[in-house]
Amino acid sequence: MLHRKATRLGRRNWFGLKWDVWSVVTLAAFAFLTFFVVYPLVSLLLNSFYDQTGKLTLGNYWEFLRLKYYYSALFNSFKISILATLFAVLIGLPLAYLSTRYQIRGKGALNILVILSLMSPPFIGAYSWILLLGNNGVITRLLHSIGIPFTSIYGWQGIVFVFALQFYPHIYLYVSGALRTADSSLEEAAESLGMPAWRRLLTVTLPLVLPTLSAGTLLVFMESFADFGTPMLLGQGYKVMPVLAYEQFINEMGGNMSMASTVSALMIVCSTLALFVQRFVSSRKNYATSGMRIAKVKPLSRKKSWLFTIIAFVPASISILPQATVIYTSFLERKGPVFHRGFSLDSYIQIGYKVQKAITNTFSFSLMAMGIIIVMGVLISYVLVRRASRLTAFLDGLIMIPYIIPGTVLGISLIIAFNKPPIILTGTWIIIVIAYVARKISYTVRSSVGILQQLDRSVEEASISLGVPPMKTFFKTTVRLMIPGVMSGAIISWVAVINELSTSIVLYHGATATISVSIYSEVFSSNYGTGAALATILSVCTIISLIIANCLSRDSRTIA
Amino acid sequence: MKVRFDQITKYFGQAAAVSGAEFTIDDGEFFTLLGPSGCGKTTLLRIIAGFYQQDQGDLYFGSKLMNIVPTHQRNIGMVFQNYAIFPHMSVFDNVAYGLKARNINKTQIAKRVMEALEMVELQHLRDRSPSDMSGGQQQRIALARAVVIEPELLLMDEPLSNLDAKLRIKMRADIRALQKKLNITTIYVTHDQEEALAVSDRIAVMSRGVIQQIGSPRDIYLKPANQTVASFIGTSNLLEGIVKEHDPSTGLAVVQLGNQLLHMKLVRAYVGKALLSIRPERIRLFDNMRSDLAHKLIGIVRQSTFLGGKMHYVVESEQGHLLEVEQQMSVLIEPFEENQRLVVDLQLEHAVLFDGKGEEVLNFAAP
Ligand SMILES: Nc1ncnc2c1ncn2[C@@H]1O[C@H](COP(=O)(O)OP(=O)(O)O)[C@@H](O)[C@H]1O
Ligand SMILES: [Mg+2]
Numbered sequence: 062m063l064h065r066k067a068t069r070l071g072r073r074n075w076f077g078l079k080w081d082v083w084s085v086v087t088l089a090a091f092a093f094l095t096f097f098v099v100y101p102l103v104s105l106l107l108n109s110f111y112d113q114t115g116k117l118t119l120g121n122y123w124e125f126l127r128l129k130y131y132y133s134a135l136f137n138s139f140k141i142s143i144l145a146t147l148f149a150v151l152i153g154l155p156l157a158y159l160s161t162r163y164q165i166r167g168k169g170a171l172n173i174l175v176i177l178s179l180m181s182p183p184f185i186g187a188y189s190w191i192l193l194l195g196n197n198g199v200i201t202r203l204l205h206s207i208g209i210p211f212t213s214i215y216g217w218q219g220i221v222f223v224f225a226l227q228f229y230p231h232i233y234l235y236v237s238g239a240l241r242t243a244d245s246s247l248e249e250a251a252e253s254l255g256m257p258a259w260r261r262l263l264t265v266t267l268p269l270v271l272p273t274l275s276a277g278t279l280l281v282f283m284e285s286f287a288d289f290g291t292p293m294l295l296g297q298g299y300k301v302m303p304v305l306a307y308e309q310f311i312n313e314m315g316g317n318m319s320m321a322s323t324v325s326a327l328m329i330v331c332s333t334l335a336l337f338v339q340r341f342v343s344s345r346k347n348y349a350t351s352g353m354r355i356a357k358v359k360p361l362s363r364k365k366s367w368l369f370t371i372i373a374f375v376p377a378s379i380s381i382l383p384q385a386t387v388i389y390t391s392f393l394e395r396k397g398p399v400f401h402r403g404f405s406l407d408s409y410i411q412i413g414y415k416v417q418k419a420i421t422n423t424f425s426f427s428l429m430a431m432g433i434i435i436v437m438g439v440l441i442s443y444v445l446v447r448r449a450s451r452l453t454a455f456l457d458g459l460i461m462i463p464y465i466i467p468g469t470v471l472g473i474s475l476i477i478a479f480n481k482p483p484i485i486l487t488g489t490w491i492i493i494v495i496a497y498v499a500r501k502i503s504y505t506v507r508s509s510v511g512i513l514q515q516l517d518r519s520v521e522e523a524s525i526s527l528g529v530p531p532m533k534t535f536f537k538t539t540v541r542l543m544i545p546g547v548m549s550g551a552i553i554s555w556v557a558v559i560n561e562l563s564t565s566i567v568l569y570h571g572a573t574a575t576i577s578v579s580i581y582s583e584v585f586s587s588n589y590g591t592g593a594a595l596a597t598i599l600s601v602c603t604i605i606s607l608i609i610a611n612c613l614s615r616d617s618r619t620i621a
Numbered sequence: 622m623k624v625r626f627d628q629i630t631k632y633f634g635q636a637a638a639v640s641g642a643e644f645t646i647d648d649g650e651f652f653t654l655l656g657p658s659g660c661g662k663t664t665l666l667r668i669i670a671g672f673y674q675q676d677q678g679d680l681y682f683g684s685k686l687m688n689i690v691p692t693h694q695r696n697i698g699m700v701f702q703n704y705a706i707f708p709h710m711s712v713f714d715n716v717a718y719g720l721k722a723r724n725i726n727k728t729q730i731a732k733r734v735m736e737a738l739e740m741v742e743l744q745h746l747r748d749r750s751p752s753d754m755s756g757g758q759q760q761r762i763a764l765a766r767a768v769v770i771e772p773e774l775l776l777m778d779e780p781l782s783n784l785d786a787k788l789r790i791k792m793r794a795d796i797r798a799l800q801k802k803l804n805i806t807t808i809y810v811t812h813d814q815e816e817a818l819a820v821s822d823r824i825a826v827m828s829r830g831v832i833q834q835i836g837s838p839r840d841i842y843l844k845p846a847n848q849t850v851a852s853f854i855g856t857s858n859l860l861e862g863i864v865k866e867h868d869p870s871t872g873l874a875v876v877q878l879g880n881q882l883l884h885m886k887l888v889r890a891y892v893g894k895a896l897l898s899i900r901p902e903r904i905r906l907f908d909n910m911r912s913d914l915a916h917k918l919i920g921i922v923r924q925s926t927f928l929g930g931k932m933h934y935v936v937e938s939e940q941g942h943l944l945e946v947e948q949q950m951s952v953l954i955e956p957f958e959e960n961q962r963l964v965v966d967l968q969l970e971h972a973v974l975f976d977g978k979g980e981e982v983l984n985f986a987a988p
Contacts (some may be wrong), residue, residue, distance in 0.1 A: 247956040519705035523763075525692045526670060527719030527770060534693075541709055 082532060083448050086440045094459045097495050101474035102329075102466070108322035108477055121323040131320075134305040135327065141217055141292070141301060142285040145224035149281045152225065152376045153232025154274065154367075158266075159373050160233075161240040164360045166370040171377055175263065178380035179230035180556055180603050184577070185222050185596045187586050189383035189603025190214050191204060191294065192390055192593075219295045224288070226380040228281040235277035258270040272343040279339035283332055287467030287564035290581060302328050303469045303563060310473050310567060322477065325470040332465045342515045384600055391593035408594035415591060419579040420598065426490060426575065427558045430497035435551050437498070438505030439543060444536070445506070446513040457506075471496060472567030488570035496564045501554040508550030512543050545613050552610035556603050622683050622773040622806050624669065627676035630849055631664055637662040640830045642678070646808065646823075651800050653809045655817040656827035657853065662810045663828075666778050669808060671695050682773065693722075698767030698805075704759040706751045712738070713747040715762055719770040724819040729981040737769035740799060757788045764796065768803060775800070775807040781816065793820050814854050818842065826850045851898040853962025858904070858944050860897040862974075864983070867892055876974065879940030881918070885970055887983045894977030899968075901947040906934065906957060918965040920944065922957050933954050936965060 122563055125131040156175075178186075193200045194214035194304045204211040214222065246271065251261045289303040296304060302324060309321035360532055361369060394405035412420070441460070445453050463471060479486035486492040516539065524534040562577040567579050576595050582590035624646040631639045639661045646652045654662040660817060667673040668680065680687045685695035687695065688705075707715050716737055718731045738744040741761035747752070751762055760780060767775060780796070781789045797820045800807050811817050817824050819840040824948040825835045826849075834846035845851035848859065868888050876883045876895060918929070924935040934946040934957060944965065948954070957963060974984040 174744075516702055517705060519701040519703060520707060522670075522672060523699065523701060523705040523766070524707070524718065525672075526695075526697055526776075527766065528693050528696070528722040529718075530691070530693045538707060538709075 067120075073312075083087065087444050087448070087453065088181045090441050090444070091368065091439065091459070094456075094462075095501075096458065097475070098462055098499050101478035102345065103460070104478045105322050105470070105474035106326055107296050108319060109326045111319060113317075113319060120279065121319050124320070125323055125327065128143070130300075131305065131324070132302045134302050134324070137217065137300060137330075138286055138302040141220050141224065142282050144221045145228065145285040146278055146281045148221065148225035149229040149232050149387075150278060151275070153229040153277070155230070156373055156376060157233045157237035157240055158262075159369055161237045162359055163369050164358050164366060165373055166366060166435045167374070167577055171373055174374075174377040174381050175230045175233055177384060178227070178377070179234075180607060181227075181384055181560070181600055184288075184294055184562055184581065185349040185387060185560075185599070186227050186383040187220075187291040188580070188592065188596065189386040189390075189545060190219065190223055191584075192386050193382070194219070215295055215297045215508070217296075217299050220299070220301075222282075222291050223291050223295065226376070228284055229376065229380070231280045231284075231539075232274070232277040233405060234272050235280075236270055238275035240266075244319050245595075275339050275343045279335060283465065286332060286335070287328070287469070287563065289467075289469050289566065290577075293398050293581075294584065302331075303467055306469050306473060310476070311558075317449075318477065321473055325467075325473050328467050329465070332467065336465055387596045387600065389594050391588060391597040393590065408590035411591050412594050415581045416574075416576075416583075416595065419574050419576050419595070422490070422573060423559055423576040426493050426497065426573075427555060430494050430501070430558055431551060431555050433494070433498050434502050434505050434554055435547060438502055438509050439547055441502075442506050442509030442513055443539070445510055447518070448479055460503050460506050466500075468500060468561065468563030469567055471500060472564040475568065487568075488573070490573050493565060493573055493575075496568055497558050497561065500564060501557055505547065505551050505552045508553075509547050511538075512546040516542055549610045549613040552606050552613070556606050559602060560599055591598055623680040623681075624806065626807070627681070628678040629680060630835050631661075631668060631673060631675045633664075637830050639668070639675075642832055644832065644835055646806060649804045649806055649808045650891060651797065651809065651820060651822045653811060653816060653817045653821040653824045653936045654827060655811060655824050655853075658812050660827045661830040662812070662827055663778055664830075666776055666808060666810050668862060669774070670697055670699055670776055683893060695774075696770070696772050697776055698770060698772035700760070700763050700767050700775070700780045702779045702782055704756070704760050704763045704783075706762055708750075710750045710751075711748050712743060712751055712762055715751060716766045719766065723770065733769055734765075734971045737765040740768070740802075741765045741795075743768050753875065756784050757792065760784065760792065764799070768799070768805065773806065775805050775809065776810075778810045779811075779812065781810070782813070789816070796820065810830075812884065818854075819834045824851060828853070844982070845898070845973060846982060848896055849897065849976050851975075851979075852975060854947055856901055858901065858913075858942075859979075860899070861899065862895050862897050862943055864895050879918075879938070879942070885969070885974060885984050887974070889983070891976065891983055895983060896975040896977065896979050897972050898975065899944075899967055899969075899972045901933075901945040903968050904944060904946045905965040905968060905972040906936070906946060907966065908957065908961065909964070917968065918942075920965045922959050922961045923965065927956070927961050936963075938965060 081292060109121055110117055110119065112120050125135075159165060160171060165171075190198075191214065192198055194211075195201065196213045196215075198213070200228060201211055201213060213219075247265055247374045248261055253263045256264065287303060289307060292299070292304050293307070300308075306321050306324040306328065309317045309324060391408050392404045392406070394403040441456070444459050466474075475492055476487055481493060486495075520542070521531075521534055521539055524538045527529055531538060561575070562581060565575050565578050566581060569575065574582075576599055579597075580592045580595045582594065583589075626644055627640045628640040629639060642665060653663060655734055656662055664673060667674050671687070671690065675688070682695070687714060698743075710718070712733055716731050716734045720733060725733075735744060735747070736749055743758065743761050743765065746758070750758055754762075760783075760929055763780070781792050784792060788821055793816055797807075809817075809820065818841075821838055823835060823837055824841050826833045826841060828849045834850045836844070836846075836921040841850065845854060846858075851857045852859065860866055862876050862878040862883075864880070864887070865877050867887060872886045873884055874887045874891070876885055876897075878897065879880070918938045918940070918955065920936040920938040922934055923937050926933040929950075931950055932948045934948070936944045936946055938944060946965075950956075973982060975981060976983060
């Protein structure tokens with residue numbers, strides 16, 4: 062037989078990458094993240110190792126550990142985050158069990174209440190609790206008038222209270238999802254082996270939802286640890302890390318950017334540590350359950366059903382109270398800063414000429430950010446799923462970085478990186494939009510990746526085989542099929558962006574103030590009416606967005 | 622259109638998923654790639670489609686070198702295992718998709734789509750959404766979508782494997798009929814040998830990336846080129862023997878099987894270890910001692926299974942061989958009981974003799 066040397070083929074490979082549109086997308090994504098996330102964070106880190114005169118030193122860290130003013134903030138942060146997480150679990154976990162395993166009334170309403178209270182920005186919660194439980198709050202006065210010695214909500218207890226009520230929905234939503242899909246035959250097996258109910262709960266049910274619970278717990282911890290608005294409003298001298306970083310940053314004129322960087326660097330270390338602890342805990346306790354049998358919902362006697370319903374609605378109603386208060390307050394009649402009895406639109410008329418700019422800012426910045434997030438999110442997720450390689454796995458990791466960086470820290474790092482030539486972006490709207498994109502893109506990428514993984518690849522191949530070129534196929538089939546799911550994920554990002562405070566407060570500059578920044582400054586200068594009106598606008602937008610997201614996700618489920 | 626493979630090899634990492642594929646598919650032929658899962662059938666099909674790029678070798682459609690022609694310019698129709706229906710389009714739009722890509726005018730599209738839908742008997746569902754249709758209906762849409770563009774080549778990757786057994790048999794007949802009617806060169810991938818035997822003009826049997834044999838269904842079944850093919854197509858009893866002596870002038874050889882000596886004609890001179898392959902349905906069983914048989918063994922029924930139209934036995938011979946035997950049920954013969962002693966007729970004229978490694982045929986069976 063004749064052996065010929067066959068032609069050697071194969072396109073030129075570069076890091077396992079084929080040269081096409083997708084390699085350009087990959088490189089562009091790398092460029093964006095390197096320039097706007099990695100470079101600022103490295104600058105920040107370097108900054109923390111220099112003193113005011115520009116000498117390399119460990120002095121900042123030494124100073125942090127030496128002075129109580131600094132290190133107590135770290136201690137405080139851990140204290141309130143751990144306590145808030147604990148209480149969030151204590152509320153969220155039983156509530157999830159109650160609502161998934163028992164026949165209680167009004168489950169739909171319960172879910173809506175819980176999601177709504179999650180979606181309002183935490184500092185609005187803090188602010189309305191000031192209206193209710195502050196020195197001159199409605200409930201405070203009520204308590205005083207009947208002789209109960211309640212001082213006020215200010216201080217660390219108040220912060221923990223607001224965080225717990227704000228964040229328990231995370232636990233509730235995560236765990237009830239897991240409980241609903243957990244294989245109930247395991248519980249039945251335990252029952253058939255003679256385990257009493259409460260021990261079944263501890264030995265079978267709880268271990269099964271533990272990985273989910275730990276993911277929810279991490280989220281609550283991270284958000285409590287990173288939140289700036291609530292401790293700023295309620296702390297009154299009780300300092301936590303984000304507040305400390307912000308103060309050091311604001312004192313820039315007095316000059317302590319190095320200390321702001323040091324505090325920020327320590328915050329990154331802490332949240333990374335928290336992430337690893339959670340991964341460690343859940344990786345060793347991850348049971349693959351096939352979810353063969355969905356748990357049944359226990360019917361209850363009439364009396365018990367009402368009792369359980371009331372118990373379930375107590376935390377949900379309390380956590381929705383701030384939203385209600387804000388809306389109510391925004392319609393109160395007032396003279397100057399003093400409220401009167403009647404209702405009016407005074408507050409809204411006032412924001413019309415006072416902070417109109419803030420409203421247009423919020424919406425134009427957020428819309429721009431969302432446009433970029435959706436386009437980048439869809440393209441990047443395609444690269445991550447359909448062009449998976451070591452390089453794209455690395456890209457995936459980079460995208461997740463901003464997820465664990467507290468907003469204040471990201472803001473400060475961007476300022477450090479872009480407040481000097483060659484590129485000065487500080488004070489512009491561009492830097493705010495970039496920060497929004499960097500912070501929130503991971504949600505959209507994650508949800509898009511999820512959708513793409515479920516989309517059968519051969520649908521694209523069918524289109525190509527029918528003569529439609531790959532790029533056109535991408536837009537005609539892939540994008541078309543992804544959009545409903547991507548949009549419902551993107552709306553969650555949108556809600557987070559319009560309510561964003563901790564990065565905006567660092568990056569805004571007079572003309573670029575957003576609604577949340579304005580609420581913050583209005584409340585700080587005791588203009589509760591305008592603050593409430595602005596907060597109401599945000600809340601209404603949030604609610605409308607969530608309704609749209611809900612409809613969209615129902616749509617996408619029918620397609621898939 | 623002819624399709625020619627010239628020494629095509631494809632690696633995934635270090636392992637070759639397809640190595641040295643060298644054959645030609647004729648115009649209008651129904652050609653099947655058959656082999657166990659993981660043997661490289663899909664890889665080869667996707668090289669033809671252009672979804673994979675071979676690492677070595679050349680692919681020709683007719684006389685045209687296809688190596689760097691992208692998929693969307695190859696004018697192929699492809700039917701996927703999981704249907705790959707566009708879920709966001711109606712049945713009509715699914716089938717019209719490829720025609721729209723070819724910028725054909727609206728009335729033409731409507732006419733051709735309806736013709737294609739009639740061919741698969743789905744014209745009444747044209748405006749429905751395909752997502753809630755049955756697997757069989759979805760696969761019909763996929764088939765109509767692939768043939769409506771009048772491709773030069775129809776590729777199908779295990780198109781029936783997600784359907785239930787009855788529907789599979791009907792669909793494969795329909796596919797074959799449609800292929801004949803349109804006279805379209807078709808490359809069909811399956812791991813189901815019965816399916817391959819039923820529909821193909823020619824079959825290529827693959828194993829571990831290498832094409833073992835190409836031939837008509839009858840050839841593949843009756844004249845397997847090696848032991849791999851023999852054991853993959855149908856079931857085969859493989860018995861070890863020794864070629865004792867070979868007479869070059871007559872071609873006759875003496876083969877020892879256990880304590881028996883058999884005489885056979887070989888295709889070439891060979892002495893040494895050999896493998897004898899016998900189909901289960903070729904072996905005959907008798908309950909009384911018959912002396913008129915040339916090559917008989919004594920055996921004991923170890924297992925007896927009723928399969929409806931036929932009986933399946935496992936018989937252990939005195940030499941210790943375990944033989945699988947199939948017998949058609951008949952009113953005249955009582956099925957054998959387990960542990961019954963009986964006479965086994967190997968019908969060696971239907972057996973195939975391989976060399977000791979099972980790589981080469983030494984003697985072909987009589988049909
Ligand atoms: N994309 C891929 N990457 C790496 N290995 C692959 C890929 N596709 C197939 N393989 C490997 O190549 C071999 C042949 O696969 P395939 O062609 O899918 O087999 P078949 O279709 O015959 O079941 C298998 O060992 C499989 O694991
Ligand atoms: Mg395959």
